[in-house]
Amino acid sequence: MDLNLIWFLLVGILFAGYAILDGFDLGVGMLQLFIRDDRDTRICYNAIGPVWDGNEVWLVTGGGALFAAFPEVYATVFSGFYTPFMLLLFALIFRAVAIEFRSKENWPFWRKGWDIGFFTGSFLASFLIGVTMGNIARGVPLDADFEYAGTFFTLLNPYALLMGLTTVALFLMHGSIYLVMKTEGDLHDRIRSWVNPLIIFFIISYAIVTLATLLYVEQITDILRQQPGFFALAILLLLAIANIPREISKGRDFRAFLSSCATMLLLMALFGIGMFPNMVYSIPDPANSLTAYNGASTGKTLGIMLIIAIIGIPIVLAYTVSIYWIFRGKVKLGPDSY
């Protein structure tokens, strides 16, 4: 195992951590618009209130780690995907301030306005993250200097848009399970009844994406064909998804949530395995692809960064788990709530 592979894994883990943690924030952000009562809407906001910005840090750190470990990849993707990334930033800004601002006034238009801002920001962010993943998986045109050679509209291909939709479905499912875990009473029962339809929505979109991957994205299917052992992961993935409705029906909400987290982790693992060593696949000329080797920093920097990660990550995990533990259980609105 060399340093480049380790950093490919670490960057993947950071982005997977972001998807799992901020994924439920974004899902809750979309779902809250469909809850009519103001008190119930507040419960949704406060379910993620203490944790959302810690969750967003996973994206910031993932981006920083990508910059440090694979500067070529960071530069190519961020400049090549300029317009969607600017929209993603706008979406994340609206999401952030909607949470902070909503509770500060009682006016109906103010609250409804921020609810819509929260929904739009969360939906757009989820969709654009999916579109980005879709384009990375499918491949984008790169020139011999590894610069992006397409346009904005190259990024809006059907495969990437489908991946965007699937990501929205995934975060909706994940967010609904998180809310089931954090709510009680009538609201709990209502959101609980949404979980199964959302799982079905996700499974259908994921099945279509998988079919499209098998048909059109050869480089990923080739890797899986050469290493059939990885199909075990796909089976685990199916089991993890199937386990969610089972746990929900038995009222074990926390286990259902863990299953959902496992689903996302396995999805990212399959994505990573299908990509490695490529980080941005180049079509039509695969020779211009950016990989974990030609896009990386020097071994010295990767080594220094590994020391930083080995010191930092265990500490981060320790206090993150402690903080989630302190805020465990059902949401109770109090004087400090949003």
Add this chain to the structure above:
Amino acid sequence: MDVEILARIQFAFTIAFHYIFPPLSIGLGLALVIMEGLYLKTRDKAFHEMARFWTKVFGLTFAIGVASGIVMEFEFGTNWATYSRFVGDIFGSALAAEGIFAFFLESGFLAILLFGWDKVGKRLHFFSTCMVAFGAHFSAVWIIVANSWQQTPAGSHLEVAGKVVPPDYVPTPGEWEQSRMVIDNFWEVVFNPSTLDRLSHTVIGAWQAGAFLLISVSAFYLLRGRHAGFARRSMKIGLAIAMLSSVLSLLSGHSSAQVVAEHQPSKLAAMEGLHETTTNAPLTLFGWVDEDTGRTIGPKIPGALSILVGGNRETEITGLNDIPADLRPPVQATFQFFHLMVAIGGLLILISFSGGFLWWRGTLWDAHSSLARTYWWVAVFAVFLPQLANQFGWFAAEIGRQPWIVWGFLKTSDGLSKVVSANQVLGSLIGFMLIYGLLFFLFIYLLNKKIQNGPGEASVGTYTEPEWLKNRDS
């Protein structure tokens, strides 16, 4: 407009907006640690009430800081891709370290600071507040390390197409794609020649921003005759931090300027508007740079610049005329922003120590004293001064760095993203202006509302069911 100027305007605009908030997080973070520490020590509920009020203000500034901060990390890649490739081996590490060591810490423990008052004990809450403040300071460390390395690169060398080149080698325009800085020594990068002075100057400036917010809001309450006990206590803490940091700011600013003189002579010449290389160099107190005639008009203290830089009149200071025209920064802007920062710094010393003097004399709290009332009025508006000084200081530092983006190695014009068009940047710039304009308006509105509500029960946001909701149910 071409893509370079648009990209520079966008970066300047987004970073200037963002930089309203982190100094408040750092400065208020320190104040919150003091308040909660005093509460733990004295068990006086008044300190607890204070900490709760200022925590609410902290939460508001922090949220906008987070929202505008993520933009900065994206923009290196979106607008400055060639720069990102060039510096990734070094600059990226500092950003990643900032994420792992600082951002996780402050945003994680922020949950307990904001929402944990009734969920954890006093001591654990105090510990969380310390961690948030510590994280805020630590985030300054890593971003200043990265920026200082851009100003005074160290611990690294240039490689072109994977080969080490001599230090004075200038890559041809076609070679930038294959050029990059490569790390030699991590600690030399971290402790490059300007890190410590610039870090201390920046953090002290942030303390001033926090302290003057405390002073300003307290003075407002004193003028209105509201929350007198709260206002006195907050003002005392604010004045104590302000007096200490305004002096430290002078000292750290002085040593920062000496580092500039040693490593970035063209920036120093522009800051001081010095054209001729000379010993016994004068210090221009304020004035106007006439770029056509190459003269700086304004009152001067003979020899003072040489003495400040080198300790004696014999110290030779490089003037702009000895720097090739294409390597000079924009002189007028650098000169004016630098002088404005210094002038405000002086004003802050005056305001903090006259406040300290009135406090010592006991007149500061006397609502019948016209002296005290005048001081309160000044204090209310003084909140803008450290903010302006922080902004102007950064303008001088970054405009004075031009035309370099990495001093001596890469020019700003060579650092752009090659695949991003002027129209794309114009579109995003307009988007940022609209969104940040809205955010700034709402921030001021909500901050004002919070201050008007005041400390006590009202600040804890006791929720009342809106009328329109009650009506709808019935």
